[in-house]
Amino acid sequence: MIASSHSADKKVYEIARLKNEVKEIRSTFLEGRTKLMRLKMESNVISIMKQKGIKPSVIPPKKIKVTSKN
């Protein structure tokens, strides 16, 4: 009875620890994702590439699709 109660307590501590870990990992992930999202936004890319003298094209890319007969 006492032993199983203690082992239950132990599990509670373990769960609390793991929960914290999940939270931490999740927030690091989100922070990274937020940063990435801001970096890859077109307006940001445009402003960075402007310093290098590169600007977005005014015409769309051309895709050439080869349809083979066989």
Place this chain on the structure above:
Amino acid sequence: MAVNEKSILNRLYFISGCMFVFGLAVMLKLFSIQFVDGEKYKALAEKRVVKDVVIPANRGNVYSANGNLLATSIPKYDIRIDALTSSSKNFSECLKPLSDSLAKFTGKTSNYYQRELQKARKNKNRYYLLARNIGYSDYVRIRNFPLLNLGAFKGGLIVEQVEKRERPMGGIAQRTIGYEREDENGNVTRPGIDGAFGVKYLRGVDGKRKMQRIGKGQWKPLSDANEIEPKDGYDIYTTIDVNIQDIAHHALLKQLETYNAEHGCVVVMEVKTGEIRAISNLGRTSKGTYYEKLNYAVGESHEPGSTFKLMALAAALEDKVIDTSDVVDTEKGVLTFYGKKVRDSKWGGYGKISVSEAFEVSSNTGIVKAIHNAYKDKPEKFVDRLYAMNLDDTLQIPIIGEAKPIIPDPRIKNGKWSGIALQWMSYGYGVRLTPLQSLTFYNAIANNGEMVRPRFLKEVKEFGKTIEVFDKEIINNQVCSKETIKKLQQLLKNVVEKKHGTGHRLYSENFSMAGKTGTAQTEYWMEDWTENKRYISSFTGYFPADEPKYSCIVVIHKPDTNVGYYGADVSGPVFKRIAQKIFTDTPLVDEVQMLEVKKASVEKEYEDYYSLAQTYKTIMPNVIGLPAMDAMALLENMDVKLRVKLNGSGTITKQSVEKSVKLKNNQTVVLNAS
């Protein structure tokens, strides 16, 4: 004094009597605690170690159409310090390095922190705030600062964690993504998508369970019949496209800054489905910067001005009382009704022009006159036609705060109708629409008459599993006849494509657009209007002109008239930028049939190379005359491992090892090329 037995006995009786009474009192009290108040004390004892705990449900995330996070809940930290708990040795030793670290973190000076921390210790401050609302990685950084790394008891570190709603896009589309917030009085504000769908999808259901206190400040669950499992909220996928949103936001921001305008909004909608791809609302602060202040596109109805000429002409064409080729006299640019004047922006008017030209040059007098002639005896017919096109209906979108359209009606006595109401209505005054309502009508024209409801939601999911899918909703199958639509589409196209069109400045030879400019006076009823003119500049339309994919409205309020105020100048560029972005993002696909023509010389070169590679495996071949590229490949793919050094890049002119010489592993061969 002689002490006889009796007197001692008497005293003994007295003492023991007292003790007996005392004992009895104790017993009585025990009895009363155990049996009389027993229940009460048992409950009290339980309360100290067992409690009901609410297990909060995780709020769902808001995603964009392509799966980018728009809103989510993440923990944020407030860091405080108990300035008293650390030993004086630790405190004095760590004060300087801690202040240095903090100074580096916040940008304040180290001296400032040294002073503040010493003051906090002197004032016995056990709750001095170091940083508020910081992310996890910053929290980890602060936790490792000197003194704070000693922990809560030795160092005095106090960490408070709260779940905060975070929008990775930052200020972009903030008002539309929205939030749900409750103040101390229980009043809830719910702007945007997050607010509108908070209760239904995002919030989830909080759980409840009994917990018992165990060591280390932890609580252990007790099984109980009343236990309720928390149910996490659903994730919602919006129709917002992050890339278009980004461009729309920045294009609008740039234009607002250039024209120092009061506020503005832009909405991009997919023609066929009514899905909102981007929505941006920016308002000016007192400092002159812009942020997502209010959801103007949804909540602010205003007089649309010239963009309403499309609705007026749609009604007239549908009633067949006007045709685009009819000629109207603009009468030198001024018309007078009941003493009130309608003026053209071009001094002196346009002379006698066709209705379609009047629309293209946005002649107020031309359109007003045409509508006046057609409907002056039966204005209610005009109003009924507008009703039939759903122009007085709200869109019933889930976002809270949509304004109701206003259309004056001669049969309704609410002070909106007057002798000039019809004429004023025909060029967009006296009526009120929100930008989203105007856009919905333009979208219907682009969609060949099918009016679809603007939509913000695509799907509701739980752990990636679809719970609910939202399809397009049709408001009106056909707002007006196909014939009328054709004419209107041509008119909108001409505004940009014809040289005299008000939108011709936006013309691009690469891609096509169709739309209508609007330059409406606003607050003209105020006395100071003549010295401080205020306008609402707008551009509404769609692109590409022939097979519309997206419709878009740009409305900018009160641009600085010294810089400019015409719809084509102020709002047009935002429209064009978005159209351009979408155009350049869609690759042009060219299909070609595979060419199966063989060229003899190429075939022969290949055959020669192949036989050379097959013949020479360990013996040096003659590579003089071969292209350097081929020679390198040949030598590097032999059975022996060679180190090939190449000087130059054309055809090989000299090889360091003669032909037919046996090669060894790791031998170096030098090739010279032209």
